[in-house]
Amino acid sequence: MLRVVLGDGERLLEAEPDRKLTGLLRREGLPLNTRCGERGVCRGCEVELVEGEFRWLDGDPIRRGSEPLVVRGCQTAMASANGTIRAPHRSLLESEAQIDEDFVTHEPHFSPAVRRFRFHSPLPGLDNPLTHKARCRVALAAQGETRPIAWTVSALAELGQALDHQPAEGVVLDCHAEEDRLHPIRVFPAVEEKSRLGLAVDAGTTTVAALLVDLADGRILARASRYNQQIRRADDIASRIGRAATQAGLEELRTLLVEETIASLVRRLLNEAEATPEDILSVAIAGNTVIEHLALGLPVESIGRIPFTPVVRDFPSLTAAEAGIPAHPRATVQVLPCVAGYIGGDIVADLYASGVLKYPGVSILIDIGTNGEIVLAREGELLVCATAAGPAFEGAGIRHGVRAAPGAIEHVRLGRDGVTSRLVIGGGKPSGLCGSAIVDFVSEAFREGFLGPLGRLDLERLRSAGLYRKAGSAHRPLHAFLLADGEDTASGEDILVTEYDVAEVLKAKAAIQAGMRTLLRQAGTGWDKVDHLILAGGFARHLDIESAIALGLLPDLPRNRFRVVGNGSLAGAYLTLTEAEALPSLRALSRIPRVLELNTVPEFEDEFVECLAIPHLDGEDWLLSTEGEPVS
Amino acid sequence: MARNEELYNAVAAGKRRDVQRIVQECLDREGDALELLNESMIPAMQEVGEKFSRGEAFIPEMLVAARAMQAGVNLIEPILVKSGHKATGKVCIGAVKGDLHDIGKNLVAIMLRSAGYEVIDLGTDCDVDKFREAVEKQGAQAVLASALLSTTMSYMEKLVEGFRDRPDIPVIIGGAPVTEEFAEQIGAAGYGKDAGAAVHAVRRLVPASA
Numbered sequence: 001m002l003r004v005v006l007g008d009g010e011r012l013l014e015a016e017p018d019r020k021l022t023g024l025l026r027r028e029g030l031p032l033n034t035r036c037g038e039r040g041v042c043r044g045c046e047v048e049l050v051e052g053e054f055r056w057l058d059g060d061p062i063r064r065g066s067e068p069l070v071v072r073g074c075q076t077a078m079a080s081a082n083g084t085i086r087a088p089h090r091s092l093l094e095s096e097a098q099i100d101e102d103f104v105t106h107e108p109h110f111s112p113a114v115r116r117f118r119f120h121s122p123l124p125g126l127d128n129p130l131t132h133k134a135r136c137r138v139a140l141a142a143q144g145e146t147r148p149i150a151w152t153v154s155a156l157a158e159l160g161q162a163l164d165h166q167p168a169e170g171v172v173l174d175c176h177a178e179e180d181r182l183h184p185i186r187v188f189p190a191v192e193e194k195s196r197l198g199l200a201v202d203a204g205t206t207t208v209a210a211l212l213v214d215l216a217d218g219r220i221l222a223r224a225s226r227y228n229q230q231i232r233r234a235d236d237i238a239s240r241i242g243r244a245a246t247q248a249g250l251e252e253l254r255t256l257l258v259e260e261t262i263a264s265l266v267r268r269l270l271n272e273a274e275a276t277p278e279d280i281l282s283v284a285i286a287g288n289t290v291i292e293h294l295a296l297g298l299p300v301e302s303i304g305r306i307p308f309t310p311v312v313r314d315f316p317s318l319t320a321a322e323a324g325i326p327a328h329p330r331a332t333v334q335v336l337p338c339v340a341g342y343i344g345g346d347i348v349a350d351l352y353a354s355g356v357l358k359y360p361g362v363s364i365l366i367d368i369g370t371n372g373e374i375v376l377a378r379e380g381e382l383l384v385c386a387t388a389a390g391p392a393f394e395g396a397g398i399r400h401g402v403r404a405a406p407g408a409i410e411h412v413r414l415g416r417d418g419v420t421s422r423l424v425i426g427g428g429k430p431s432g433l434c435g436s437a438i439v440d441f442v443s444e445a446f447r448e449g450f451l452g453p454l455g456r457l458d459l460e461r462l463r464s465a466g467l468y469r470k471a472g473s474a475h476r477p478l479h480a481f482l483l484a485d486g487e488d489t490a491s492g493e494d495i496l497v498t499e500y501d502v503a504e505v506l507k508a509k510a511a512i513q514a515g516m517r518t519l520l521r522q523a524g525t526g527w528d529k530v531d532h533l534i535l536a537g538g539f540a541r542h543l544d545i546e547s548a549i550a551l552g553l554l555p556d557l558p559r560n561r562f563r564v565v566g567n568g569s570l571a572g573a574y575l576t577l578t579e580a581e582a583l584p585s586l587r588a589l590s591r592i593p594r595v596l597e598l599n600t601v602p603e604f605e606d607e608f609v610e611c612l613a614i615p616h617l618d619g620e621d622w623l624l625s626t627e628g629e630p631v632s
Numbered sequence: 633m634a635r636n637e638e639l640y641n642a643v644a645a646g647k648r649r650d651v652q653r654i655v656q657e658c659l660d661r662e663g664d665a666l667e668l669l670n671e672s673m674i675p676a677m678q679e680v681g682e683k684f685s686r687g688e689a690f691i692p693e694m695l696v697a698a699r700a701m702q703a704g705v706n707l708i709e710p711i712l713v714k715s716g717h718k719a720t721g722k723v724c725i726g727a728v729k730g731d732l733h734d735i736g737k738n739l740v741a742i743m744l745r746s747a748g749y750e751v752i753d754l755g756t757d758c759d760v761d762k763f764r765e766a767v768e769k770q771g772a773q774a775v776l777a778s779a780l781l782s783t784t785m786s787y788m789e790k791l792v793e794g795f796r797d798r799p800d801i802p803v804i805i806g807g808a809p810v811t812e813e814f815a816e817q818i819g820a821a822g823y824g825k826d827a828g829a830a831v832h833a834v835r836r837l838v839p840a841s842a
Contacts, residue, residue, distance in 0.1 A: 238780075612695060
């Protein structure tokens, strides 16, 4: 037996020797973070060996003194019948994530592409021997619907059945309407009264969110989200591209996304709405270009190297049966069109849902996720770039970072003596801090003098205030700020912010701020000309704008110019289901942007370094004004 | 002359303008700029690099200091060329084919310059021919290659292959996804876990010029 000590208790697992710890824990429902694909190169799956015999995978026994030893779970197996390990919170992979489903869209115009026709077709006589197909066409024409109907054999079979046994109430034809034709999805006797549903999916690098929508009125029936299960194999986009280089790797990533993530969400949604897969008639998926390709099993290798081109930008639609999504087999699956290798359908969705093209003047839209995408919109023109922000703002990659879920510290305030208040999502004892709290912390700690402009803690100050903690190991010390004492936390462990965490935040905010500055410069404009700053993405919903400005993540613009739209990607998928004109508009939008590759702009690196300090180096605010050059 | 404390601190704290000012003042009064470089700037940058390797300083400080250092070096370099100053050795550096990432590579270049090497910066998206040209036409004694994507990393194997006939030219690799195991596997002569380690690898593999 293997005893696994967790932050909030322990589990006893059936265990056999010679099996890797990661495999053992995964089987028992305690998956460790195997983001490097169990290659032993990251530290995601680290566990502490407390008792018992263990060995390395190559067979060598692990020698350990009386102290617990930290090892990678993917490189370690049990060598005795019983043992004890400790799995720290940071090594456990949560599979349930907080829903990032809330969004604001432009005023929706409800006109779903899934159309329902109800008709009764009189039995033909010998003088008028119409086929079933022709009778259907005549009946639709009588209702003013004259678009050609693209029948498939399987749909015709249903039509034949339905018309041969036609009840007095008639039959129902559900179809997917395109501009120039109708695609029948199903035909059934009208007495059966089936609902027609749509599935909207935001497939993010880290999180996948989904909605079940009633296509009769646009109501959202259920919401759910889950970590993109691809992170079991690779946690960032670059490593997923690497992983997908072989056919087997590509298929594995497709399966992890479609079957283990999306299909699992669909089952939950259907359960909650008490509906069946057969009722889902339309599916819309938005994501970044790589994830969109992986969802369809398309290769992504070319996105990983110059000139970063995808296989396709405007994805042809396919059926749910082809895509492997649990829905009506003839349901239409539409993946939203993307712009380029690093500008995906999620950004096109942001643009559409926020209606930014219709804004007067200059607007900047930023979608902060693992990658930060930035769009500058001016008089119908769009200039876009992507910048590698890293996962810090999503609460990943930092010591006590967590997703914005119940238990996460969402906001924190500091005073002269340390923490003065903190807000925990859902109340109760905190389990860690999410991206918005990290942003609060860094800006507040800087203001209160606990932190220098380049992210160094004032150790004397911390010690005298009793806030200093040493993290890291004896030969590699890491200084940390005590944010919450173990007595006040869910796990009983202190919640700390280390200098390393701060450095991660500084890199992330510098990437975003420098990206915006570079875009403004390329467009020959400055912050004083920016009328709207639109914040998209789940992180933006929690973000305190004042903290973000103090940190130097966002510019110090009049506050009424900021607008938070939330998950624009999911909003775009939702609108694709509920507005027939959405897809043609998204396609048109996806062709407008001019893509700027930041790494080819010489000033970008300089801006990046400039933005690494809090709020930025030398306190230069030159881009705030288009009048004249920086103050030097 | 001993260390110029003000300059030393300015480099370590990444105060670019102060560095430029102090160096320029020295140049204006025709002082010994080389001494400033050797006694104050290089030790400051080395200290930041060592702190970084020990986990006591992080990327932001390192990059900011490197930029300040570079600003000073830019002023001094023409003087060095004129005076016929001899470098410790000459190496070339570039991000491999397919890769556009510059920042980490630039940091290594600055650290190498701080260690007294002449560095030929080949930029990004460099193929084997570009590296070979730097070796054959410009006399680079080592090849340093970086990759920031696991997708472009595989090109490093081709690079090592491309220098198989030149055992005298060590190929040293680094970058976020690159591991020591990978370096061994493809037969690279050296591996730099970070900028400081890359400098150590060069020191170990490139014989110092007399």
